[in-house]
Amino acid sequence: MNIQEFLGNVEGFKEAIEEREILKRVFGDLTLPKDFVESFVSLLHPKSIDVKAVDIIEETPSTKTIRLSPKDGYLPPFRAGQYVSLKVKIGKVLTGRSFTISSPPHTRGYYDVTVRRMEEGFVSHYLMDDVKVGDEFQISAPSGSFYHEPLTDGKDLVFIGGGSGITPFRSIIREVIDRGLDFNIWLIYGSRTTDDVIFGDEFKAISEKHKNINYQLVVSEPPAGYKGVTGFITADVIKDFLGSVKGKTFYMCGPNLMYSFVMPELEKLKVPGRRIKKEAYGPPADITKEPGWPSDVSPDKVFKIKVNGEKTIDAKAGEPILSSLERAGLVSPYLCRSGECSYCRTKVHVGKAFMPDRVPIRESDRWYDYIHSCMAYPLSDMEISY
Numbered sequence: 001m002n003i004q005e006f007l008g009n010v011e012g013f014k015e016a017i018e019e020r021e022i023l024k025r026v027f028g029d030l031t032l033p034k035d036f037v038e039s040f041v042s043l044l045h046p047k048s049i050d051v052k053a054v055d056i057i058e059e060t061p062s063t064k065t066i067r068l069s070p071k072d073g074y075l076p077p078f079r080a081g082q083y084v085s086l087k088v089k090i091g092k093v094l095t096g097r098s099f100t101i102s103s104p105p106h107t108r109g110y111y112d113v114t115v116r117r118m119e120e121g122f123v124s125h126y127l128m129d130d131v132k133v134g135d136e137f138q139i140s141a142p143s144g145s146f147y148h149e150p151l152t153d154g155k156d157l158v159f160i161g162g163g164s165g166i167t168p169f170r171s172i173i174r175e176v177i178d179r180g181l182d183f184n185i186w187l188i189y190g191s192r193t194t195d196d197v198i199f200g201d202e203f204k205a206i207s208e209k210h211k212n213i214n215y216q217l218v219v220s221e222p223p224a225g226y227k228g229v230t231g232f233i234t235a236d237v238i239k240d241f242l243g244s245v246k247g248k249t250f251y252m253c254g255p256n257l258m259y260s261f262v263m264p265e266l267e268k269l270k271v272p273g274r275r276i277k278k279e280a281y282g283p284p285a286d287i288t289k290e291p292g293w294p295s296d297v298s299p300d301k302v303f304k305i306k307v308n309g310e311k312t313i314d315a316k317a318g319e320p321i322l323s324s325l326e327r328a329g330l331v332s333p334y335l336c337r338s339g340e341c342s343y344c345r346t347k348v349h350v351g352k353a354f355m356p357d358r359v360p361i362r363e364s365d366r367w368y369d370y371i372h373s374c375m376a377y378p379l380s381d382m383e384i385s386y
């Protein structure tokens with residue numbers, strides 16, 4: 001029996017063919033063009049998007065929001081909490097940084113990225129001081145997994161933010177109130193001073209108007225006579241604000257120091273680990289303070305790294321290898337710059353690098369000497385390839 005005879009015996013096959021012929025006569029050829037799926041996927045997840053700054057909003061003395069609109073009229077959809085990687089050219093260095101989109105997903109004409117000046121930073125000074133309306137950039141498509149997951153997260157959410165780590169919560173809260181979603185949200189924001197509070201007036205106004213949104217500011221260095229909550233985000237502060245932690249999902253976004261402090265406080269409150277989500281927040285301000293850093297290596301020590309069997313570059317021990325590559329004019333793939341996405345996966349052929357334990361590198365990559373160069377620091381002369 002050949003294949004045609006066999007198919008002719010399959011129940012319903014003849015009817016399906018007849019139906020297909022009728023559909024063809026009525027609607028024309030329904031066969032998808034060969035590259036249909038690929039072009040559809042690239043609409044939703046373009047490799048890069050050309051955008052320009054259409055507005056710059058001063059948020060605090062140390063923070064600005066840059067509003068980015070597409071050059072050709074289209075931005076892909078995203079989930080509140082996701083980030084984009086913004087590429088910049090500063091002098092001869094082509095580099096980039098990841099910024100969570102602080103605007104909500106239903107504002108489809110632009111993405112807001114909110115930038116805070118980091119004293120030791122390189123890109124933040126440029127974005128704060130030199131960028132003006134009309135400047136053009138390339139950004140990645142939205143990425144990341146720090147968003148509400150309806151199947152596991154429930155509808156009672158506690159957001160704990162520090163510094164510019166407030167941005168994903170702004171996007172989520174704006175979506176919740178603008179779309180009338182039935183979530184209960186408790187937002188705790190830790191700020192060093194009252195001048196540095198990002199979106200403070202906006203959250204205060206929202207919480208006064210919407211019963212399901214609660215806002216607590218915690219200031220660690222308050223001015224004299226300040227009457228609000230002061231100090232750090234301790235178990236007591238959390239408990240006083242929330243009442244019970246039961247059934248609530250905790251989201252944290254802020255500097256690594258904040259995680260080190262707040263995680264034990266959540267343990268004291270017996271919040272289960274599966275109920276805590278943490279957003280990656282870039283490399284530490286000072287790698288030498290990370291557990292496991294070898295005390296005999298100075299962060300200023302300069303090593304030689306041979307890249308892809310060709311160029312040899314200088315790399316400081318205290319700087320991620322990805323940054324040293326960029327300083328030397330080399331282009332290496334990256335996205336999150338926080339050790340999470342694996343885009344910067346790099347093979348080490350010779351030498352040694354330090355990576356904090358929390359970098360989620362695959363076990364097999366550890367065996368076969370791969371690193372995430374955005375969170376790896378040289379400890380010797382090296383040879384690498386990517």
Ligand code: FES
Pocket residue numbers: 333334335336337338339340341342343344345372373374375
């Ligand atoms: S850029 Fe994401 S892991 Fe390095």
